[in-house]
Amino acid sequence: MPKTVVLVQTEDFNIGELSERVRAEDATSGAIVTFTGIVRELENTDASLDALYLEHYPGMTEKALEKIADQARQRWELGNIVIAHRVGTLPLNENIVFVGVGSAHRVNAFEAAQFVMDYLKRDAPFWKKEISSQGESWVEQKQSDLDAAEDW
Incomplete structure (x- = not known):
């Protein structure tokens, strides 16, 4: 059964370890993006x-990310996500976000990761x-980000 893992954290993440979590216990995925x-x-x-500086709403943030993963699963047949x-203060060149998606086919994996x-x-x-x-200044949501989501 494919799994969804959502992590919201202050500490840095290891891209290789997260990639392995996408791959873990999933022999159905022939593509990982x-x-x-x-x-x-x-x-x-x-x-x-x-x-x-990134701030979030604990609890609500994790639920929102899980909902997004569920929406992706409704559109594509996916393995682990x-x-x-x-969150917190992140200097230049630090990791902010990681999205990993497994699927039997590369097109689904690429599209789902972008979605x-x-x-x-x-x-x-x-x-x-x-x-x-x-x-210091708070950043407004970009119109291009809103448009990208609307394209789906």
Whole structure:
């Protein structure tokens, strides 16, 4: 029986270990697709990013991520799904999010991983603050993220 693993944590995650969790005890998946989001420098600004601060709503966040995984399972035949998201203060080049999806076929795995990430950006209760050389500011949800989820 395929499993869904959702982790919301302050500590960094090991991409290899999470990939193994996608693969664990699932001989039906011939494809595993993973995505890792990383803190990157700001674009189109003179400010330099020192860190991101991510806040969440404990309990609600995990339920929202599980719901997104369930929605993916309704669209595609999938094996294990692993979603890990960090919260707290994250400096440049730190891991933020990991999405791993197993499926018998690569197309389903690729599409489901993108679906999970698109819906996570739209529906998961995370709030992001940029801490930069010019101060701190909360980040508004991007229209492009809303549009990406609407495309599904």
